[in-house]
Amino acid sequence: MVRSNPSFEIWQNLEKLFVSHSKACIMQYKIQLQTTRKGGSIMIEYLLKIKKDQILHVLVGLGSKCDSFVASISLGFELCRMQDIVALLLAHKNRLENATF
Structure with missing residues (x-):
C-alpha cells in the first residue's frame, strides 16, 4: 500500500512554483x-x-x-558600486567556507 505525503507534495509544488518564478525573473532581468x-x-x-x-x-x-x-545588499544596492558588491560577495563566500558549526 502506497501512502501519499501531502506535506511533501505541497513542498514539491511550492519548489516548482518558486523555481519557475525565479527563472522567469532571471530571464526578465537578462532581457532588460x-x-x-x-x-x-x-x-x-x-x-x-x-x-x-x-x-x-x-x-x-x-x-x-x-x-x-542579498537581503542586506538589497536594502541599499543603489548606493553600491559593482566593485563593492564583488568585494563584499567574496568576503561573504570566505566566511561561509570558513564557518565552523
Whole structure:
C-alpha cells in the first residue's frame, strides 16, 4: 500500500512554483539588461540604469546560501558600486567556507 505525503507534495509544488518564478525573473532581468538603450537619456542616467540592472542580475543569480547577503545588499544596492558588491560577495563566500558549526 502506497501512502501519499501531502506535506511533501505541497513542498514539491511550492519548489516548482518558486523555481519557475525565479527563472522567469532571471530571464526578465537578462532581457532588460540586453535591451536597455540610451535613447534620449543623458549619459549618466543611462549608465546608472545599466549599473542597477547589472547589480540586480548578480544578486538574482546567487544561490540560497547567499540569501542573507542579498537581503542586506538589497536594502541599499543603489548606493553600491559593482566593485563593492564583488568585494563584499567574496568576503561573504570566505566566511561561509570558513564557518565552523
